[in-house]
Amino acid sequence: xxxxxxxxxxxxxxxxxxxxxxxxxxxxxxxxxxxxxxxxxxxxxxxxxxxxxxxxxxxxxxxxxxxxxxxxxxxxxxxxxxxxxxxxxxxxxxxxxxxxxxxxxxxxxxxxxxxxxxxxxxxxxxxxxxxxxxxxxxxxxxxxxxxxxxxxxxxxxxxxxxxxxxxxxxxxxxxxxxxxxxxxxxxxxxxxxxxxxxxxxxxxxxxxxxxxxxxxxxxxxxxxxxxxxxxxxxxxxxxxxxxxxxxxxxxxxxxxxxxxxxxxxxxxxxxxxxxxxxxxxxxxxxxxxxxxxx
Numbered sequence: 001x002x003x004x005x006x007x008x009x010x011x012x013x014x015x016x017x018x019x020x021x022x023x024x025x026x027x028x029x030x031x032x033x034x035x036x037x038x039x040x041x042x043x044x045x046x047x048x049x050x051x052x053x054x055x056x057x058x059x060x061x062x063x064x065x066x067x068x069x070x071x072x073x074x075x076x077x078x079x080x081x082x083x084x085x086x087x088x089x090x091x092x093x094x095x096x097x098x099x100x101x102x103x104x105x106x107x108x109x110x111x112x113x114x115x116x117x118x119x120x121x122x123x124x125x126x127x128x129x130x131x132x133x134x135x136x137x138x139x140x141x142x143x144x145x146x147x148x149x150x151x152x153x154x155x156x157x158x159x160x161x162x163x164x165x166x167x168x169x170x171x172x173x174x175x176x177x178x179x180x181x182x183x184x185x186x187x188x189x190x191x192x193x194x195x196x197x198x199x200x201x202x203x204x205x206x207x208x209x210x211x212x213x214x215x216x217x218x219x220x221x222x223x224x225x226x227x228x229x230x231x232x233x234x235x236x237x238x239x240x241x242x243x244x245x246x247x248x249x250x251x252x253x254x255x256x257x258x259x260x261x262x263x264x265x266x267x268x269x270x271x272x273x274x275x276x277x278x279x280x281x282x283x284x285x286x287x288x289x290x291x292x293x294x
Contacts, residue, residue: 008037009144012108013116014101014134015043015094017075024118024149025079026086027285031114031147033087034185041079041094042108044101045072072096102137109142116147119279135279139260139288145178147255149285156284157252161189164257165246166235168194168216171259171291178289179257180224183231188254192221192235195242213237243277250282257287 013028025041032039045068076094083092097104109115117135139146164179166172176192183190194217196210214237221235238245250256258278278286 009111009113010038010040011035011114011116012040012042012105012112014105014118015041015075015079016118017043017071019075019078021118021151022082023151023153024116024147025082027147027149028114028116029083029086029090029092031116032090032092035113037113038091038093039083040108040112041076041083041092042097042104043072043076043079043094044097044099044104045069069096101134105134105138106141109138109144109146112144114145114147115142116149119148119150143290143292145287145289147285147287148279150283154284155252156254159189160186160254161191162186162255162257163191163193163246163249163253165242165259166192166194166217166220167259168213168220169259169291171289173220173259174291175257175259175289176220176224178287180228180231182255182257182287184228186254187230189232189234191249191253192217192233193245193249194235194237195245196237196239197241198239210237210239243281246278247281247283250284250286253284255285255287256282257289260288260290 011028011032013025015025016022029039031037073096076096080092080094083090095108105115105117115138117138119135135146135148162179162183164172164175166176179190179192182188194213196213198206198209217235217237221233225231225233238249246256246258256278
């Protein structure tokens, strides 16, 4: 598991074998430095692809595995060197895992503070077989926050801010807690958005529905500013579809934070259409936060 001997839960990051894909690794290294936590790099080499012939002929399974081990070790060494050059004081280590990347990262997530992945914003069809194919099942089952960092780097806005989605459930409350923590670490503002999606056939009293949304939003963020007095909070109720509203709000944000495993609003739909929509259309890192019952 990921937990270190000192009992400090590390930041875990999945290492891309492409040395040019470094945004997720940079995000994870910076987060480890901010939180003063160790950083664990995980490279899952998977199963050899049928028909793969690194030596020109059809190699044995042993040769396949040897080739994958060499490539995996090389990717990890390059990633470690990248982190050390970026943050010399971060304690960094790497682990090479055989098997499915989802399984490997889920195992490490059991004792992690955060798990970080990269995303290349490919087409919907391509994403099924790459980053989202790992992110979606990991988000569904990870007991810790999961961060999906886009490639290439997005453009942030000053003053810096995070966006957090709220729907009044305990799951979005967990997201708000994490959002305040991240904003405090970065010295950033925090925008808390309650996205009210009008029913297809309308409602009897739209004003009452919006008033209830404002009440739930206020109750969810209440008390957090006392714990983080340095975080400037802006909160508002916005009408529209959650994917579009949150994607638009994320354009220049440091991160978009949402809860998982909810039962109402967009949080409840996160593992369906909204999760895929947010991962595809958000213009900044997406941070999903699970709610762990006491």
